[in-house]
Amino acid sequence: MTPALASPDIGRVFHALGDPTRRAILDRLVEGPSSVSRLAEPLGVTVTAIGQHLQVLEETGFVRTRKLGRVRSCSLDLAGFRTVEQWAADHRALWTGRMDRLGDLLAEDDDG
Amino acid sequence: MTPALASPDIGRVFHALGDPTRRAILDRLVEGPSSVSRLAEPLGVTVTAIGQHLQVLEETGFVRTRKLGRVRSCSLDLAGFRTVEQWAADHRALWTGRMDRLGDLLAEDDDG
DNA sequence: ACGATACTGAAGTCCATACTTGACTAAGAT
DNA sequence: ATCTTAGTCAAGTATGGACTTCAGTATCGT
Numbered sequence: 001m002t003p004a005l006a007s008p009d010i011g012r013v014f015h016a017l018g019d020p021t022r023r024a025i026l027d028r029l030v031e032g033p034s035s036v037s038r039l040a041e042p043l044g045v046t047v048t049a050i051g052q053h054l055q056v057l058e059e060t061g062f063v064r065t066r067k068l069g070r071v072r073s074c075s076l077d078l079a080g081f082r083t084v085e086q087w088a089a090d091h092r093a094l095w096t097g098r099m100d101r102l103g104d105l106l107a108e109d110d111d112g
Numbered sequence: 113m114t115p116a117l118a119s120p121d122i123g124r125v126f127h128a129l130g131d132p133t134r135r136a137i138l139d140r141l142v143e144g145p146s147s148v149s150r151l152a153e154p155l156g157v158t159v160t161a162i163g164q165h166l167q168v169l170e171e172t173g174f175v176r177t178r179k180l181g182r183v184r185s186c187s188l189d190l191a192g193f194r195t196v197e198q199w200a201a202d203h204r205a206l207w208t209g210r211m212d213r214l215g216d217l218l219a220e221d222d223d224g
Numbered sequence: 225a226c227g228a229t230a231c232t233g234a235a236g237t238c239c240a241t242a243c244t245t246g247a248c249t250a251a252g253a254t
Numbered sequence: 255a256t257c258t259t260a261g262t263c264a265a266g267t268a269t270g271g272a273c274t275t276c277a278g279t280a281t282c283g284t
Contacts, residue, residue: 047260
């Protein structure tokens with residue numbers, strides 16, 4: 001629904017992906033949903049730290065969580081991923097288009 | 113040569129894009145090459161700061177610079193952009209594929 | 225030669241943030 | 255009821271990084 005450039009904060013999205021622990025969480029969630037403590041286990045950090053990362057990942061659309069009993073189940077959310085893809089699509093036209101035109105211009109200097 | 117997932121420092125690439133000043137530099141360079149001081153002017157930071165950002169952007173493949181006389185000419189480099197696109201392509205298969213299978217398995221309830 | 229311009233390097237400041245600990249609540253197990 | 259497990263909240267620490275100033279170096283204009 002939200003059009004490409006209306007993406008609220010692409011900076012927060014990139015910032016979220018800039019952290020190795022958060023990327024590790026996402027890698028783990030590709031395998032399927034997980035609880036907070038099971039996410040923490042292999043990463044060598046406390047569950048508190050994971051909770052903080054999860055908040056960032058939720059706010060940026062990479063993770064969705066739901067609390068069932070005392071366990072919080074975390075799963076991938078594709079919204080954040082689509083934000084990145086949309087950014088790439090927008091900037092592909094902008095960046096490569098401009099670069100191609102530059103190439104055209106430089107190649108055409110025999111055409112007065 | 114090296115396939116997608118071998119990209120060593122995707123973290124550095126995302127970190128580079130996470131900063132608003134660096135994204136502003138890239139936006140400016142879409143218009144064409146620029147000197148360091150001309151990049152600094154509209155951004156309200158010192159040329160030293162721009163120089164530091166340029167180093168990050170060069171190391172992550174977003175900017176190429178060449179020094180001509182006393183002026184450093186900065187232009188867009190598509191390598192960094194392609195790194196992001198490649199990451200998106202790899203994770204599209206991984207993420208959406210897995211999500212689709214999950215959807216098949218669970219026929220899950222969808223909010224939203 | 226002289227001054228102005230364009231940048232660079234070292235060093236320091238300051239704030240964001242990734243992490244911790246410890247006290248707490250809530251839910252399941254016995 | 256009690257103990258244990260799963261997670262949360264509030265502070266606090268500490269390291270990284272975005273930025274500055276100041277002192278250079280090199281190049282250009284006159």
